[in-house]
Amino acid sequence: MEQLHSLTVVRHGLSTGNVTAQNAETGGAELIDIPERDADVPLAPTGREQAEAVGRHLAEHPPELAVVSPYLRTRQTAEIALAGSGVPVVVDERLRDRELGVLDLLTARGVQARFPDEARRRERLGKFYYRPPGGESWADVLLRLRALLREIREDHPGGRVVLFAHEATVLMVRYLAEGMSEADLMALARRTTIANCSISSWRGEDGRLERELFNSVAHLRRADAPPTRQEDVNAEPV
Incomplete structure (x- = not known):
């Protein structure tokens, strides 16, 4: 099967949910007080600025296709980053964030306090295979990502494709x-x-994908880009 020319994955910009979740974790709360359902959480103002910086980066090497998670924060990131570019955008449910089931909206402290048996089961099984009641394991998400990436390779051989998705998606890709x-x-x-x-990002090379960038925020640190306003960001060098 022919390989893609390149595959790029962009995590969505800072969302209002990210801000609320961080405050809940650092404040010792059990619940993350987000009024919307996860699929409807929008970008925060900083996230919109970050998306503009992504757009400047992508303009240097425009993709031929964007595949986007249906969640609002990812769609907004793609819309801002690709504004005026003419790049076709496809929304695909297989790129949605991992579903947490009964653990949704709970901090680490909340899981321990309200579902101690699940916390122990997660510890025993490990994050890869642990599936919370009503939710997904990492292995579950990988099944839908495998299907999506195979379809993209078949439909766009030699293509330059960008995915707009979520934190776990980057790691799993x-x-x-x-x-x-x-x-x-x-x-x-x-x-x-x-x-x-x-x-x-990865570039097709001899039938395989060779890594170019991983978790890079260099485009957010340029003189014309806003600061990331995030602590504890570890960009692994390639």
Whole structure:
């Protein structure tokens, strides 16, 4: 099967939910007080500025197709980044964020307090295979990503494709593109915080995808771009 020319993954910009969740975690709360359902959480003002910076970066090497998670924050990121570019945009439900089921809107403290048995089960099974009641494991998400990426390769051989998605998606695309093991993926997840509007990219080379960028925020640090306003962002060098 012919490989893509390039595959780029952009995490959505800073959302109002990201801000609320961080405040809840640092404040010791059990619940994350977000009024919207997860699919309807919008970008924060900083997230919109970050999306504009992504647009300036993508304009240097325009993609031929954008595939976007249906969640509002990812659609807004793509709309801002691709404004006026003419790049076709396809919304695909397989790029949605991981569903957390009964653990939705709970902080780490909230999970321990309200679902101690689930916390123990997650510890025993590990993040890769643990599926919260009503939710998805990482392996579940990988199944839909495998199907999506295969379809993209078949429909756009030699194409330049950008995905606008979520934090876990970036890690899982790397797992699939580079043939990582479960242990490799979990170690990467422990040491890496995927930044809002970070860019990760791979280039097709001899039938495989070779990494170019991973969790890069260089475009957000330019003189004409807003600061990331994030702490604890670890961009792994390539």
